[in-house]
Amino acid sequence: MKRIGVFVCHCGINIAETVDVKRVAEEAMQMEGVTYAQDYIYMCSEPGQALVREKIKEENLDAIIIAACSPTLHESTFRAAAEEAGLNPWQCEIANIREQCSWVHTDREKATRKAINIVGTIVQKTRLNESLEPIPVSITKKALVIGGGIAGIQAALDIADSGYKVILVEKESSIGGHMAQLSETFPTLDCSQCILTPKMVAAGKHPNIELLTYSEIEEVSGYVGNFNVRIRRKAPFVDWSKCNGCGLCMEKCPAKVSSVFDRELTTHGAIYVPFPQAVPNKPVIVKDSCIYFKTGKCRLCEKVCEIGAINFEQEDQFIEEEVGAIITATGFETLPVADLAEYGAGDVPDVIDGLAFERLLSASGPTVGEVRRPSDGMVPKEIVFVQCAGSRDPERYKPYCSKICCMYTTKHALLYKHRVHDGQSYIFYIDIRTGGKGYEEFYHNAEEEEGIIYLRGKVAKIFRDGDKTVVWGTDTLTGRNIEIAADLVVLATAVIPKDSTAELVKKLRIHTGPNGFLSEAHPKLRPVESINSGFFIAGAAQGPRDIPETVAQASAAACKVISLFSRDHLEQDPAIAWVDEDLCGGCRICISVCPYDAREYDEEKGIVIVNEALCEGCGSCVAACACGATQQRNLSDSQIKSMVTASLRGE
Amino acid sequence: MSENMGLAPPKSPPILLTREVVNAGFKQQVNELSGQHMDACYQCGNCSSGCPLAQEMDILPNRIIRLVQLGQRDDIINSETIWICASCFQCTVRCPRGIDIQAVMDALRQIALDEGIDHFGPDQISPELAASVPQPGLVGVYRKLAT
Numbered sequence: 001m002k003r004i005g006v007f008v009c010h011c012g013i014n015i016a017e018t019v020d021v022k023r024v025a026e027e028a029m030q031m032e033g034v035t036y037a038q039d040y041i042y043m044c045s046e047p048g049q050a051l052v053r054e055k056i057k058e059e060n061l062d063a064i065i066i067a068a069c070s071p072t073l074h075e076s077t078f079r080a081a082a083e084e085a086g087l088n089p090w091q092c093e094i095a096n097i098r099e100q101c102s103w104v105h106t107d108r109e110k111a112t113r114k115a116i117n118i119v120g121t122i123v124q125k126t127r128l129n130e131s132l133e134p135i136p137v138s139i140t141k142k143a144l145v146i147g148g149g150i151a152g153i154q155a156a157l158d159i160a161d162s163g164y165k166v167i168l169v170e171k172e173s174s175i176g177g178h179m180a181q182l183s184e185t186f187p188t189l190d191c192s193q194c195i196l197t198p199k200m201v202a203a204g205k206h207p208n209i210e211l212l213t214y215s216e217i218e219e220v221s222g223y224v225g226n227f228n229v230r231i232r233r234k235a236p237f238v239d240w241s242k243c244n245g246c247g248l249c250m251e252k253c254p255a256k257v258s259s260v261f262d263r264e265l266t267t268h269g270a271i272y273v274p275f276p277q278a279v280p281n282k283p284v285i286v287k288d289s290c291i292y293f294k295t296g297k298c299r300l301c302e303k304v305c306e307i308g309a310i311n312f313e314q315e316d317q318f319i320e321e322e323v324g325a326i327i328t329a330t331g332f333e334t335l336p337v338a339d340l341a342e343y344g345a346g347d348v349p350d351v352i353d354g355l356a357f358e359r360l361l362s363a364s365g366p367t368v369g370e371v372r373r374p375s376d377g378m379v380p381k382e383i384v385f386v387q388c389a390g391s392r393d394p395e396r397y398k399p400y401c402s403k404i405c406c407m408y409t410t411k412h413a414l415l416y417k418h419r420v421h422d423g424q425s426y427i428f429y430i431d432i433r434t435g436g437k438g439y440e441e442f443y444h445n446a447e448e449e450e451g452i453i454y455l456r457g458k459v460a461k462i463f464r465d466g467d468k469t470v471v472w473g474t475d476t477l478t479g480r481n482i483e484i485a486a487d488l489v490v491l492a493t494a495v496i497p498k499d500s501t502a503e504l505v506k507k508l509r510i511h512t513g514p515n516g517f518l519s520e521a522h523p524k525l526r527p528v529e530s531i532n533s534g535f536f537i538a539g540a541a542q543g544p545r546d547i548p549e550t551v552a553q554a555s556a557a558a559c560k561v562i563s564l565f566s567r568d569h570l571e572q573d574p575a576i577a578w579v580d581e582d583l584c585g586g587c588r589i590c591i592s593v594c595p596y597d598a599r600e601y602d603e604e605k606g607i608v609i610v611n612e613a614l615c616e617g618c619g620s621c622v623a624a625c626a627c628g629a630t631q632q633r634n635l636s637d638s639q640i641k642s643m644v645t646a647s648l649r650g651e
Numbered sequence: 652m653s654e655n656m657g658l659a660p661p662k663s664p665p666i667l668l669t670r671e672v673v674n675a676g677f678k679q680q681v682n683e684l685s686g687q688h689m690d691a692c693y694q695c696g697n698c699s700s701g702c703p704l705a706q707e708m709d710i711l712p713n714r715i716i717r718l719v720q721l722g723q724r725d726d727i728i729n730s731e732t733i734w735i736c737a738s739c740f741q742c743t744v745r746c747p748r749g750i751d752i753q754a755v756m757d758a759l760r761q762i763a764l765d766e767g768i769d770h771f772g773p774d775q776i777s778p779e780l781a782a783s784v785p786q787p788g789l790v791g792v793y794r795k796l797a798t
Contacts, residue, residue: 382670453720477714477717478666478723482666482668484667
């Protein structure tokens with residue numbers, strides 16, 4: 001017979017206020033198999049853990065039960081303590097009498113009886129617990145980073161600098177992401193390109209980074225430490241190993257394609273690089289826009305290319321890679337102006353979004369940094385900025401705050417003032433949110449020194465009147481409505497996840513929240529990990545964030561990967577499913593219910609086996625198995641039956 | 652029965668903002684006369700919440716500053732607020748942006764006086780009323796005459 005010790009925690013008053021912890025300990029002593037029971041004010045404290053360790057030895061205990069908070073909080077703490085005292089960690093169980101008892105009840109008598117019942121149930125489970133050993137899993141010490149914006153670049157550089165190999169996959173032909181589009185960055189007004197391009201070049205040249213641009217993830221299988229990834233390298237129709245980036249092909253191409261990079265304020269040819277500082281600086285041909293691909297005639301680029309780098313026959317290539325960890329850093333988009341009906345639905349030419357205004361401000365942009373409006377190239381003298389265009393509007397658009405707009409709109413108004421001295425800018429806002437180092441000071445300076453008029457209220461309507469763009473808004477601070485006949489209107493459109501994120505997460509089997517952004521394992525304590533082992537997240541794909549926060553998070557995700565790679569092997573929890581081969585009939589119902597692809601049919605034996613590295617121990621297959629062949633370690637049918645019996649006997 | 656029955660409610664026409672209105676000189680005039688910087692105000696409302704005479708005013712002090720920021724001269728110089736202000740300095744010592752609001756009120760009264768807008772003087776106070784008016788109020792009235 002096992003000798004079981006029960007340790008009842010007060011958790012200060014969290015448990016003791018509602019549950020009579022002394023009575024729980026007394027009652028536990030009466031249970032079959034329990035040879036020692038004790039209560040203590042904070043069991044997780046060092047003296048509390050010392051008590052547990054001491055009593056394991058003194059009382060010669062074979063197993064212990066900690067009646068305390070949820071196992072997600074302190075199971076590992078007490079299992080480590082048990083191991084230190086010479087017990088197998090799987091002989092330590094948690095009876096949750098806080099989240100599932102004291103916190104949700106008010107009647108002390110009933111709560112105490114329920115706590116006793118919970119402890120009694122866990123005693124039954126513990127009596128039949130086996131001692132287990134963790135399952136070792138090997139690690140491929142190579143990381144995959146998806147997305148080549150500032151988040152992906154930073155994460156890749158940090159991992160590569162620590163000596164591990166990284167594959168950096170980017171959908172576009174160049175890395176750089178949205179940061180490459182920005183003019184200057186708040187609150188220091190650093191030139192965005194100037195601080196970004198050295199990092200782009202470093203990522204492009206790093207011996208540990210394999211840069212795969214113009215590439216997309218096709219398929220991901222495997223598990224933490226051992227992922228198999230299939231990557232599609234889209235055909236650029238240019239032999240990049242030959243191309244020297246002279247740019248002659250781009251000059252001669254007669255096709256006209258709206259520039260995505262310049263927010264459609266300019267055009268480029270069907271063969272193009274998105275911007276001059278691109279890494280790699282190699283062009284691609286847009287098949288849908290190429291005159292040769294459409295009509296069978298032209299091939300002008302081929303004629304002018306002296307080194308014969310153009311190759312219309314090129315096809316997409318597929319490569320297979322093995323990696324141990326995956327960072328998803330796929331970034332963001334902004335809500336299309338066309339979605340905002342009351343702001344002209346994209347039909348008013350002088351209503352643009354913030355990214356388009358960045359391009360107008362940028363020295364490498366379509367106007368070489370002069371602020372000129374799209375309709376007629378006039379320098380606007382009255383300019384209106386509209387914040388929360390689609391944000392903080394749960395009824396019609398997005399419920400959340402897009403976080404970066406307060407700061408970038410203030411920056412826009414300030415940079416506008418620096419370029420158009422006699423111009424007047426107005427900012428409509430709901431609240432000004434400037435949480436960040438130097439942010440509030442930046443905003444005050446703009447308000448006080450630059451003569452920017454901040455108007456507190458939402459804009460109701462924007463429409464064209466002659467060559468003016470009329471804005472109807474309100475100023476709740478005067479209680480009066482405001483009308484401005486503006487020359488240009490800039491909308492701070494809501495930050496939204498990239499369209500392609502939804503498809504990618506399905507391939508990766510990671511999760512997104514209600515607004516489509518990537519979900520973290522814990523909002524406070526595990527902010528850069530996905531709930532699925534081996535997957536990490538960084539940047540605005542997780543939610544709206546600015547550059548400092550993105551870079552910090554990318555380095556944090558890289559750190560998590562480096563920490564993973566620093567181990568010789570991983571340890572998998574052995575309390576997972578196993579199969580009695582004599583009982584399994586090979587019906588395969590378990591395969592259909594397994595959310596982790598951990599069940600595989602073994603043709604030779606005619607049974608379904610468990611991939612121990614993939615199994616998370618959720619129990620779905622155990623419940624589904626019709627013949628009882630699949631069992632969960634330390635949660636066997638007989639354990640569950642005795643737990644149910646004990647639970648029913650209690651009331 | 653109100654004698655206003657049947658009349659349309661007071662109207663709130665929209666403010667038509669242009670760079671001329673914003674920069675017409677009214678804000679600059681107030682800045683110069685008061686030595687203060689109107690654009691420094693971020694409309695926290697501390698001046699109004701601490702003002703001992705706020706309940707008597709037609710436009711609260713923070714909104715006076717707001718109207719200066721938007722160049723709304725007429726609303727201000729015709730308001731009662733600038734005369735009701737007792738110049739007690741409460742707002743001035745409390746302003747988190749360091750604006751001497753009392754000095755702004757002085758400046759606004761001066762602009763109104765230059766326009767010939769009538770105001771309230773100590774000679775108009777009956778001895779009975781003077782006995783019940785708080786001392787800072789009377790001090791304020793003399794101060795207003797001095798501006």
